[in-house]
Amino acid sequence: MERVRLGKTDIETVPLGVGTWAWGDSLYWTYGKDYDSSQIKSAYDAAIAAGITLFDTAEVYGWGESERLIGQFIKPGDRPNLHLATKYMPLPWRIQPQVVHDAITHSLERLRLKTIDLYQVHQPCAFLMSQKTLLTALAEEVKQGRIRAIGVSNYSAKQMREAHDILAAHRVPLAANQVLYSILDRQIETNGIRDTARELGITILAYSPLAQGLLTGKFSLTRTPKGARQWIPRYGADGIAQIQPLLRVMRQVADQYQRTLSQIALNWLICQGQGAVIPIPGAKNAAQAEDNAGALGWTLDRVDVAAIAREARACQPKS
Numbered sequence: 031m032e033r034v035r036l037g038k039t040d041i042e043t044v045p046l047g048v049g050t051w052a053w054g055d056s057l058y059w060t061y062g063k064d065y066d067s068s069q070i071k072s073a074y075d076a077a078i079a080a081g082i083t084l085f086d087t088a089e090v091y092g093w094g095e096s097e098r099l100i101g102q103f104i105k106p107g108d109r110p111n112l113h114l115a116t117k118y119m120p121l122p123w124r125i126q127p128q129v130v131h132d133a134i135t136h137s138l139e140r141l142r143l144k145t146i147d148l149y150q151v152h153q154p155c156a157f158l159m160s161q162k163t164l165l166t167a168l169a170e171e172v173k174q175g176r177i178r179a180i181g182v183s184n185y186s187a188k189q190m191r192e193a194h195d196i197l198a199a200h201r202v203p204l205a206a207n208q209v210l211y212s213i214l215d216r217q218i219e220t221n222g223i224r225d226t227a228r229e230l231g232i233t234i235l236a237y238s239p240l241a242q243g244l245l246t247g248k249f250s251l252t253r254t255p256k257g258a259r260q261w262i263p264r265y266g267a268d269g270i271a272q273i274q275p276l277l278r279v280m281r282q283v284a285d286q287y288q289r290t291l292s293q294i295a296l297n298w299l300i301c302q303g304q305g306a307v308i309p310i311p312g313a314k315n316a317a318q319a320e321d322n323a324g325a326l327g328w329t330l331d332r333v334d335v336a337a338i339a340r341e342a343r344a345c346q347p348k349s
């Protein structure tokens with residue numbers, strides 16, 4: 031299977047990961063109510079069996095439960111090929127660099143690992159601890175070997191460039207910027223993030239690549255999502271009605287390739303980056319993990335990529 035490099039690091043992965051926000055989270059997702067740890071474990075096992083090597087978590091997902099579950103699932107044989115990405119939340123009261131080192135210690139304990147492959151700053155926040163202090167602490171951790179690579183998340187083009195420059199002074203590359211990117215969320219194509227990432231050799235990790243299920247085509251006016259999504263307009267009846275023309279085009283393409291809508295949505299993203307965009311779809315069970323992994327190993331034709339992009343533009347909410 032095709033492999034891509036994470037930024038300018040020596041980490042190589044297939045161009046698709048698994049996002050694990052829903053693993054243990056009952057604040058936004060409905061963990062413990064509609065699905066449980068046994069289904070999540072089957073999602074993990076199915077992803078590994080399909081050749082996925084990158085798993086994305088965060089210290090705040092399920093207040094550590096996502097990391098804890100992954101730590102329980104990893105089998106000794108998995109580790110050599112596995113790439114674990116987690117995140118540090120720069121809360122305003124986290125002032126001293128020592129909290130960064132402590133956060134890494136706690137993530138390593140929950141994950142039952144000695145090294146984190148990609149450690150990301152969850153969002154830009156320079157309230158009392160400056161970016162320079164935070165990123166310098168992370169660069170030290172790379173030198174200590176507790177993390178292999180550094181990433182950021184939700185950083186603007188300008189913030190990404192600043193982070194890149196701070197790390198460059200320590201001879202550490204900024205490997206990735208994890209941002210919202212899907213057929214329905216294409217802001218990074220015009221706000222400078224995609225172009226700056228290309229210029230600096232930074233990988234885009236595309237989060238919510240299925241628009242939290244909308245692009246799987248499974249929702250309808252009579253089947254809307256559960257949990258917190260039900261309060262967000264795009265998942266309501268009007269939002270679902272609005273994207274039907276896009277889903278129709280995606281279905282035609284899916285039929286042509288004998289693929290599912292999820293696979294079309296994820297392959298479309300992979301096609302955008304030529305190795306520089308890695309979608310990290312969430313999966314709550316084996317069926318979803320297997321379906322999503324089917325986005326690997328083939329490529330949409332340029333004509334179909336363009337047709338989907340055109341229709342997606344027409345579906346954007348009017349401001």
Ligand SMILES: NC(=O)c1ccc[n+]([C@@H]2O[C@H](COP(=O)([O-])OP(=O)(O)OC[C@H]3O[C@@H](n4cnc5c(N)ncnc54)[C@H](OP(=O)(O)O)[C@@H]3O)[C@@H](O)[C@H]2O)c1
Nearest residue numbers: 049050051237238239240241242243246292311312318321
């Ligand atoms: N850095 C950040 O600020 C940030 C923010 C958001 C997400 N993320 C990361 O990105 C990952 C993915 O984003 P996301 O979970 O928000 O959205 P997503 O990947 O677009 O959607 C995931 C959800 O879609 C449904 N789904 C997934 N695969 C499916 C399939 N094949 N068929 C049918 N339904 C399917 C599942 O929910 P249902 O079954 O309930 O519909 C699943 O939980 C997260 O897990 C997290 O790691 C990061």
